[in-house]
Amino acid sequence: MKRLHRLTAILVKLQSKKIVQAAELADKFEVSQRTIYRDMQALTDAGVPIGAEAGTGYFLVEGYSLPPVMFTEKEANALLTASKIIETNNDQSLINEYHDAVEKVIAVLKTTQKKKLEILQERIFTYSKREIHPSNSLSIIQQAITDFRVLEIQYTKANKEYSKRLIEPLGVYFTNNTWILIAYCRLRKDYREFRTDRITHILEIQELFPPQRFTLEDYYNRRAHLYRTNISS
Template identity: 80%
Template sequence: MKRLHRLTAILVKLQSKKIVQAAELANKFEVSLRTIYRDMQALTDAGVPIGAEAGTGYFLVDGYSLPPVMFTEKEANALLTASKIIKTNNDQSLINEYQEAIDKVIAVLKTTQKEKLQILEQRVFTYNREKIKPSTSLSVIQQAITDFRVLEIQYTAASKEFSKRLIEPLGVYFTNNTWIMIAHCRLRNDYREFRTDRIINLIETQELFPPKHFSLEEYYKKYAETYNLYASS
C-alpha cells in the first residue's frame, strides 16, 4: 500500500474508534511500529490534531472531523452485497436502517460508480427457504443497549405463556434466522433471552439503568448450558 493511501486509511481508522493502538495499525497495514510512528508524525505535521497517551494509543482531538469519505467500487459492491444478505434476516427495522445507510453511500458515488452498482444490484440475489416470522424491534433494542435504557415488553414464551416485563437490555445475537436479545429481567431477577419475533409490544421507558459490565463470552460460559437459546422462561 502506498504511503498516501495508508495515511488516509489511518485517518479513517482514527475517526472510527476512540483509541487506536500503534500495534493495531502496524498489523493492519503490515508495516513496522517505527513506520506507524513516522506516519503519525507526518499527519501531525500536516495539521491533523492527533493526541497520544503512553500505553494507550492515538486519538483524534474532539471537534476535528474528516471530509466525507469516498468509497472504492469494491467497497460499494461489498456494502450492496451485505444489504442483500441483511434483507434475508427477520427484523424489518434492521433492513430499513441499513437501506438508509446504503442510500447515503450511493449519494456520494461518482456517476460511473452508480451505474455499475445498478448493474450489480440486479445480478446479486439471496434466497432463504425458511419462512421467517418478522420482528420490528431490533433498532430500538440496539439503541437501548447503548443508552442503558429500561424497556417494557409484552412477550409470549415458547410455552405460549404471556408476560409483561421490565428488562435491562445487554446484548443481541443472530442464530437460525432469529434475533435473540439478552437482558436482565426484573421479573425473574436474572439474565433471560428473548426472541425478538415473540415480542408483541415494546415500550421505551424514561428510566435508565446503571451501566454494568457485560461480556458475551463470559455470559455463554456461565449461562449457555442453563438457558434455552430460543426462549425466555
Template identity: 45%
Template sequence: MQDKEYSRLSRLTAILTELQTKRLLTSTNLALKFGVSVRTIYRDIRTLEQAGVPILTEDGKGYTLMEGYRIPPVMFTEDESNALITAERLVLLNKDASLIRNYSAAINKIKAVLQNNNIKDKIELLSERVAFWQNPNHDDATSNFLPLIQTALTDFKVIKIIYYSPNSDSITQREIEPFALINKLGESWYLIAWCRLREDYRLFRFDRIRNMEITNATFSPHKMELEEYLAQYRKNNF
C-alpha cells in the same frame, strides 16, 4: 510513491476515519488494528496534528476529535462499494422490518455520494446479480423493534415488555435491562437482557414480544462481556 509511503498514507486515512466513527481510540487498539507499534501510532497522530486535524488527548483514555470537526466525505473504492452492496442483500434476508427499512435508506445515501458514474453503473449491476439462498418464508418480517431496542441498550434504559413463553404457553409482563443483541441469518433477533422478574440474564426472541415500551428508568452498565455470556450459554445448553 514507494510502497512504504503508500502504506503509511493509507493508515493515516484509516485513522482519520476511525477517529470520526468512534468517540475514543487508544494507541494500543490502533496499533493492534493496523499491525504496527504503539510508537508508530504516536508518530501518526503527531503527523495528523501537524496537518491541522484537531485531535484531543484525554489522559488515560485515548484520542478523540474536537467536537464539531468533520472530515470531508471519503471516496469509496470499487471493492468497498461491492462489499456494501453484498451486505445489503444479506440485510434484506433479515426478519426485522425496521433494520431492512433503515439500512436501505442508509445505503441509498451512500450511493448518492458516489462520484464515479462507472462505479455507480457497476454497483447497480452487482445489486441485481447477487442473491443468497433463503427459506420460503423470508419475506415475512417477524418484528419491528430493532432500532428501539438498540436505543434503549445504548442509553441504558429499562424496557417494559409483554412476552409470550411457548414452553409454558403463558404471557408475562417483564421489566428488562437490555445487554446485547444476537442474530442468526434469516431468523428472528434475540435480545440478551437482565430480567428483573427472574433476576437473571435471559434470551428474548423478538417475535415473541407482544408489546414493548422504553421507560424513563435507567440502569447501571453491565460489567459482563458478551463473549463471557455466550461462553456460559454454550456450556449450559450444548
C-alpha cells in the same frame, strides 16, 4: 421523525435519484404531501438548488452535492452485497436502517459508480429456505443496549401466554434466522433470553440502568458452568 432529520433524509434521497416524487417521499416518511411541499420550500429557502417538473417530481440542480465521503467501488459493492444478505434476516427495522445507510453511500458516488452499482444490484440474489418469523424491534434494542435504557416489552411465550416485563437489555445474537435478546428481567430477577419475533410491543422508558461489564463470552461461560453444576448435582 423530527423535521431536521427528515429534511436531511430528503436531501439524501434527492442526491441518490434523478427524480423524486412528492408522493414517494410522503409514503416513506409517513407524512402528507402538503408537508413534503413545505419541506421542499424550506430546503430551497436554505439555498439548496431544487428543481421541479409538473407531473414528474423534484430533482437537484446539476452540480450540487453533499459534503464528499470517499468510498471505493469495492467498498460500495461490499455494502450493497451485505444489504442483500441482511434482507434475509427476520428483523424489518434492521433491513430499513441498513437500506437507509446504503442509500447515503450511493448518494455520494460518482454517476459512473452509481451505474455500475445498479448493474450489480440486479445481479445479486440471496435466498433462505427457512421460514422467517418477522420482528421489528432490533433497532430500538440496539440503541437501548448502548444507552443503558430500560425497556418495557410485551412478550409471547411458546404457549401463547402474554406477559409484560421491564428488562435491562445487554446483548443480542442471531441464530436460525432469529434474533435473540439477552437481558436482565426484573420480573424473574435473573438473566433471560427473548426471541425478538415474540416481542409484540416494545417501549423505551425514561429510566436508565447502571452500566455493567457484560460480554457474550462471559455470559455463555457462566451459563455453561451452571449447566455442568446442575448435571453433576
